[in-house]
Amino acid sequence: MVDKRAIANEELYEKLDKEAKDITSKYDFEKLNEKYKDVIESIGNCPLSVMNASEALEEQDCMCIGLNIVRPEAAIADASRLIVKDIYPTYMTANSFLESA
Numbered sequence: 001m002v003d004k005r006a007i008a009n010e011e012l013y014e015k016l017d018k019e020a021k022d023i024t025s026k027y028d029f030e031k032l033n034e035k036y037k038d039v040i041e042s043i044g045n046c047p048l049s050v051m052n053a054s055e056a057l058e059e060q061d062c063m064c065i066g067l068n069i070v071r072p073e074a075a076i077a078d079a080s081r082l083i084v085k086d087i088y089p090t091y092m093t094a095n096s097f098l099e100s101a
Contacts, residue, residue: 020060029058048096056093063091 033040033054043053043063053063066088075081 017060024057024060027057029054032057043091046093046096047090048100049093051093053091059095061093061095064094064097065089065091
């Protein structure tokens with residue numbers, strides 16, 4: 001069921017990927033780094049890619065937080081069934097998470 005959903009969403013993913021590239025190509029990352037220096041420093045670097053939030057954004061990536069969840073089988077069809085048990089205080093880039101998983 002998850003594979004079917006992923007295949008059906010491929011067109012949407014490609015559209016969103018193109019939009020992300022279009023949007024980030026217009027950013028001035030030096031100004032962004034200067035304006036949000038404190039936020040970028042408080043998030044820190046991804047322990048796997050060693051990128052900060054601004055560098056990740058420049059690569060059309062994002063920073064994610066780790067969650068410890070309970071996922072009953074019904075959550076495949078109904079995401080509201082996910083239960084968040086804990087939030088880990090480490091940020092990592094989405095691509096690093098996907099590669100490590």
